[in-house]
Amino acid sequence: MSSSGVDLANCADEPIHIPGLIQPHGALLAFDHGGALRSWSANVPALLGFAPMLNQDVARLPLQAPVLAQLRECIDDSGAEGCTRTAVETTMAGQLFDCIVHSDAHRVIAEFELRDIRTETVATFALKAHTAIERLKRQKTVGTLLQLAVEQVRAITGFDRVMAYRFRHDDSGDVIGEALDASLQPFLGMRYPASDIPAQARRLYTINTLRLIADIGYTPVALVGAPGDPPLDMSHAVLRSVSPIHVEYLQNMGVAASMSVSIVVNGRLWGLLACHHMTSLRVPYSIRMACDVIAQVLAATVQSLDARQRATMVEQAADVRTHLIETLLQEDDVLAALARHAADLAATLGADALVFAQQGRVLVHGEMAHETATAVVASLPVDGEEVLQRCNRTEWPAAAHVPIGPWVGLLGLHFDPASGGWLLALRREQIETIRWAGKPEKLAVTGPLGHRLTPRGSFNEWVESVTDSAEPWDAGRLLVAEQLLAEMHRASMTRHAEMDRARMQLLAMLGHDLRDPLQSITMAATVLQHGAQPQQLGRRIERSSGRMQRLISQVLDMSRLDSGMGLALRHESTDISRLVEDLVDEARLAHPGTLYETAVASGVTAGVDPDRMAQVVSNLLSNARHHGTGGQPVLVTLRDDGETIAIEVRNHGAPIAPELESQLFNPFKRMALQNRANRTGMGLGLYIASNIVQGHRGSLTYGYEAPHVVFTVRLPAAESAP
Structure with a gap:
């Protein structure tokens, strides 16, 4: 295949949004934003009953008043974003049409689609759609939601088969809902490969959410236009002709007509309602729009269900996190503290096993051999990202491919780099039997369209076993992991x-x-x-x-x-403003009896050790709380003059005695030991804080500005790692 240059990239590069052709059950007119006719479909004279002319003004066309009004409104409103799509019923040359008007940055398009169903019948179908929408809103699970949707869409449109499939992380799609004629082979439970929908088709599915092919055996109608004009972008057109490869794909399935309705959640193609008919079928535009509304309700309901599920998961994870941190702060042995909460952590992270590692020690939770856990820990990078993901054996170092056995999925949280502290969530490989709807590979052959990739010719069930890959962590689990890591x-x-x-x-x-x-x-x-x-x-x-x-x-x-746990500093770009605000917020929550007032400049960043700087600020806040006059606020300010960053903590109180001031930043202060406010410690905090600040090439100073005791941290604004 490589020698011929034929691969999936060729398929993905097909310009399906500018085919220069339309389906023959309608006609198309395209105007510039001044209302001059620039292109039209070759069947306009036969279908609409008049001969168009280049640059003919829209007002001079023999169109009914409602159509002209819609066109004029769209031309007046058209611009870079285009006008809102509208539809109006009209009669041309003795035939009934739905006229759909829309625009983009370059053209205003009017599409005249033949309709052979009376208006009264269409209204009945629209009423059915409204009833279906009310039922959809009451569903509680994605499975029941999609099954009801396919049943309702089939009842409204009359298609022989309606499938609902949901896209996976790799863009393949599982059929999880189906309504079909009893004579057809069911596809429920099968999977369609990602290659069935190339990237540019996926893009069109997202921006134009409904697509009808009324007769797969149609002969396309060419567009006639001004020489030199760029090809007409038909991304939003309802009559746009179909890729010959897609036509062949549907013919291989025995399908004569199809309709697809996109389910778009948060701007991403989440799923699809795929409708198939064994003979040609024209579904009126208004009924298709009712199906499109059903898909929008589907998307909103899916988003709501997903948000509810994620909120529950985050709430449960927060509870686990709170209890874990309480234990970590009380327990001397970090790994023992983690092991105590291992079962809850595994459920929260969706892991089959957990490994805890720190300073050469390794503990395992789950059915994993200790030797395997040791091999997993040995494969970890010394430096690098704090959150490490691996979902396939090929993503592991070569030396670990065999020792890790089936444990190919890894989510690693580097919670304490100074001591080599890791929390590792492991997942087994998915030895999965996939029921493909036909063998997923495309073959390069020479045929009527030249030498190219051909779509699958068989859709009989084809079973494949997949190994060496684990299910990746979804966005919800990753959010939980990041919150856990921060705590x-x-x-x-x-x-x-x-x-x-x-x-x-x-x-x-x-x-x-x-x-x-x-x-x-x-x-x-x-x-x-x-x-x-x-x-x-x-x-x-x-x-x-x-x-x-x-x-x-x-x-x-x-x-x-205590080896390796001194005052080693890890410099990184840090949002000082956010750090100070977060610490003050924490102090407010922990000590509601103390009032804190802040004047923190926004967007102040510097290359510092965020944990150590947080230790400095926390110490100053604690001192201000302990030594300040009760009922008076603690004042916290952050300034950046371009060269120096200053963090200032003030509390209302008497000045520090001169004999203590001279020893304020010494580690051994006899007077500090005699101070009742230091009954929980030995007054060593300022000594440690001063050393941290000095390690950042800064200074920590004391001053008294009546009636306030003031401690000020000054750092170089451009501080970075030595």
Whole structure:
């Protein structure tokens, strides 16, 4: 196929929106925006009874007054966006037509479609459609909704078969609703490949949601137009001729007439109502529009059902997330905390198994071997995106293809990069038996249309087994995962802050506890110099040095446990405005008794470590809350003067005593330990915050502007990773 240059791209490149042809059960006139006739179908004289002339003004055409009025209105309203499509009944050359008028950026088009059903009969069908719409609105599931829709559309239009199929993530479509004549073979439950609807056809299905082919064996009618004019864009035309490949496709199915009605949800082709008839069938325009309204009601109902389902899922996920974060903040062992909520997390993320990894440890939830979980963790990138997705074995590193076994679907949440913390949701491959409506591949052959891809010739059931692929995570699950990741990031940030604080407390205690043994050793050494008894003093020195050794060993042990969790900074472009606003909002929720007032400049960004900067701001907010005068607001401002970003936190209170001010940013503050406001800590927060800010080439300063205590963080506006 590659040698001939014939592939699916050729099929996708077919310019089906400008065929230059129409179906013969109607005639077409195309005007410029000034009302001059620029092109028409060759059958206008035979069908409409007059001979058109190039540049003939619309007012001079022998058209009935309602048609002329619609055309004039559309010409007056036409522009870049075009006028709204309208339809009016008219009689031309003794025949009844529906005249459909519409426009685009270049032309105003009038299509005259023959109608052989009386107006009274059409009105009856429209009433049936209204009843169908009311029933559709009451459906509670997508399956019952589409099944009712195909039954109602078949009753209204008279087609032999009406199918409803829903598109999957790969654009193939499953038939999940069908109403048909008893003599036909059912297609319910079968799948149509994505290649049945090329990209440009999918585009037309989205912008022109209803398409009728009244007689598949028709002879197309050519358009006549001004030489040199660009081809007429017929994307919105109801008479547009059909691609010869599509004609052959329908003929292979034994179909003589067809109609398709698009189900468009959120601007995307979600599904399709496909109507087939074994003989030619013309469905009047107004009845087709009733079917189009049914499809719009379908789309709105599907969107409503989907939104309701997603809201339920998000609500349940929020509950799981809340309980998980509470456990993470209380539990010393992060992996143990995750394992405690593993079943709920697996249900929330739609996973068959979960793997938790951090600092070389791996825990598994589900029917996955530990060796497989280890291979999965080994395949993860050291750096990269925080949310990692893999849905096919080929997306994994080659070395992992065999060790991962059937676990080819991965959704990885890198919740703590500093410690290699991952939450991994795994899905098994779908060993799926697909009932295709015919073998999906197209073949390149030479035929009446030249050497090209031909549509499928058989639509008998063709079964295929699919392996090495897992169902991808949908948008709803990904939203839940991103929300979970954000909360876990915050929990990790809090844990790191607590561990930093604990390390500083340990150092403070170490410094205090080392004084006594050091003093004993010094005194013993002094006494020895004056010739005292060495045996007793030696035992004192031994005891004191042993105590020192134990204290230092404890520090070294903690250092080993705490490896890699220091003040390492991960610089990234961060919305400082959003960060400050979010933290103030959190403080408001957590401490409703404290009033916060903000003056935060919008759109302030810088290259910083967002978690560490959040730690700084949180500490300043906490200090302001603890030390501020009750009933007075905490004031938070953010400014950007182009070179420096300033974050300022003010609280109403007395100035800090001069003797404490000089030690304010030191880790060991005796007065801080005596302060009742610090009864839950040792006053180490400002020391840590100052180090974080200095790591960003900035400064953290204290000032007093009566009656306010003011702490100010200043950062270079263009700060980036060293």
